[in-house]
Amino acid sequence: MSTEPAVPAPRQPTMEGAALRAAFPILDQQVHGQPLIYFDNAATTQKPRPVVEALRHYYERDNANVHRGIHELSNRATAAFEAARARAAGFINARSADEIIFTRGTTEGINLVAQAWGSKHIKAGDAILLTEMEHHSNIVPWQLLAERAGARLLYLPVTGDIGLLDLGRLDDLLARRVKLFAMTHISNSLGTINPVADLCARARRLGITTLVDAAQSAGHRPIDVQEVGCDFLAFSGHKMCGPTGIGVLYGRQEVLEHMPPYQGGGEMILSVDFHHSTWKHAPHRFEAGTPDISGAVGLHAAMDYLDGIGRRHIAQHDQELGAYAYAQLSQLKQGIRLFGPHIGRAGLVSFLLRDIHAHDVVTVADQFGVALRGGHHCNQPLMRKLGVESTARASFYLYNTTAEIDRFVEVLGEIQKFFGAC
Numbered sequence: 001m002s003t004e005p006a007v008p009a010p011r012q013p014t015m016e017g018a019a020l021r022a023a024f025p026i027l028d029q030q031v032h033g034q035p036l037i038y039f040d041n042a043a044t045t046q047k048p049r050p051v052v053e054a055l056r057h058y059y060e061r062d063n064a065n066v067h068r069g070i071h072e073l074s075n076r077a078t079a080a081f082e083a084a085r086a087r088a089a090g091f092i093n094a095r096s097a098d099e100i101i102f103t104r105g106t107t108e109g110i111n112l113v114a115q116a117w118g119s120k121h122i123k124a125g126d127a128i129l130l131t132e133m134e135h136h137s138n139i140v141p142w143q144l145l146a147e148r149a150g151a152r153l154l155y156l157p158v159t160g161d162i163g164l165l166d167l168g169r170l171d172d173l174l175a176r177r178v179k180l181f182a183m184t185h186i187s188n189s190l191g192t193i194n195p196v197a198d199l200c201a202r203a204r205r206l207g208i209t210t211l212v213d214a215a216q217s218a219g220h221r222p223i224d225v226q227e228v229g230c231d232f233l234a235f236s237g238h239k240m241c242g243p244t245g246i247g248v249l250y251g252r253q254e255v256l257e258h259m260p261p262y263q264g265g266g267e268m269i270l271s272v273d274f275h276h277s278t279w280k281h282a283p284h285r286f287e288a289g290t291p292d293i294s295g296a297v298g299l300h301a302a303m304d305y306l307d308g309i310g311r312r313h314i315a316q317h318d319q320e321l322g323a324y325a326y327a328q329l330s331q332l333k334q335g336i337r338l339f340g341p342h343i344g345r346a347g348l349v350s351f352l353l354r355d356i357h358a359h360d361v362v363t364v365a366d367q368f369g370v371a372l373r374g375g376h377h378c379n380q381p382l383m384r385k386l387g388v389e390s391t392a393r394a395s396f397y398l399y400n401t402t403a404e405i406d407r408f409v410e411v412l413g414e415i416q417k418f419f420g421a422c
Ligand SMILES: Cc1ncc(COP(=O)(O)O)c(C=O)c1O
Pocket: 042, 043, 104, 105, 106, 107, 108, 135, 137, 138, 184, 186, 187, 188, 213, 215, 216, 236
């Protein structure tokens, strides 16, 4: 059972909060006769009007294939697609738009690195270092690579329910023929915010390549890849107000230049003959086939939207909601097991109510209009380490309020009553 931190005072939704919610019409609805409380933002976020509007405008005015045509619409679509790339570079302070590869999302970005970079650089006997809190997307691609290459996977341990990395073990692990260190920035089930700049610096000193999984952080806080000092960083548009099907892989230019292609096809070649082809330079070498053009346009609008609010502001709001929810849950009279750090957590809480399965919590919460997630959250190895099969998770974003958290805690009380736990 957790300790009981002091409960921060509830913040009333500000005018700004109310105005923000107006940009998300989906939030204004009843589910099972109750006002919707959407707390499944770590899975995917809702989309504000400017993003939906950008998609509509693109399909109604500019739609054509990119890079191939000479006609007006193709030029417009190409300009919009490349403008999104430049915007993504600015969003994470990459030195050049050439460091931005459009992908389907974080998962594809990591697979791209595992296949293209990994097949060239990982040899038999080498090691790949991960942490025990990685999402399956940042484990399975490395397992596939390790099997192909005869390499080993090593894991930086997590310290139990409190969910911090055991940093005292890092230097020892890095010294074991590690060629790549891949780590999550924010854990999707613990809410831990990892010190990625420090982790990357410690790896870089030993010449180790680094990858940051920014799926849970890119839309939630400012990210500066030059400050982080990573070689690769991957994120998904749909977790930051953008459309599904589009994501970004940042790769440091010096690394991308020497990386072989990922997939073959149109768009990525300079010339093709029957037996041999030559490749474009990065990033186009890594974008075979027609890309998700409208997705890039929508992502551009999402980045503008988030920066219009200010990612520092969003990070502060997230952290306030995370701390408030953690403190409120700690006060529940009945047994609750809370996962992740007590302080300095991201805007999500993972928990188990005593004697009630996480899926039951989520199913009954849905009847009260509260959208949670229950399961292993694609963190099966971590769950096993913590000795649980699953947890229930509430994850917040810029449009959520402390009033919603109060209602959510009330609903958990109802659930405890329903299952006879009090
Ligand atoms: C930490 C983390 N990494 C990777 C992913 C995978 O993201 P996607 O499914 O958008 O590729 C997720 C999704 O929940 C995540 O939380």
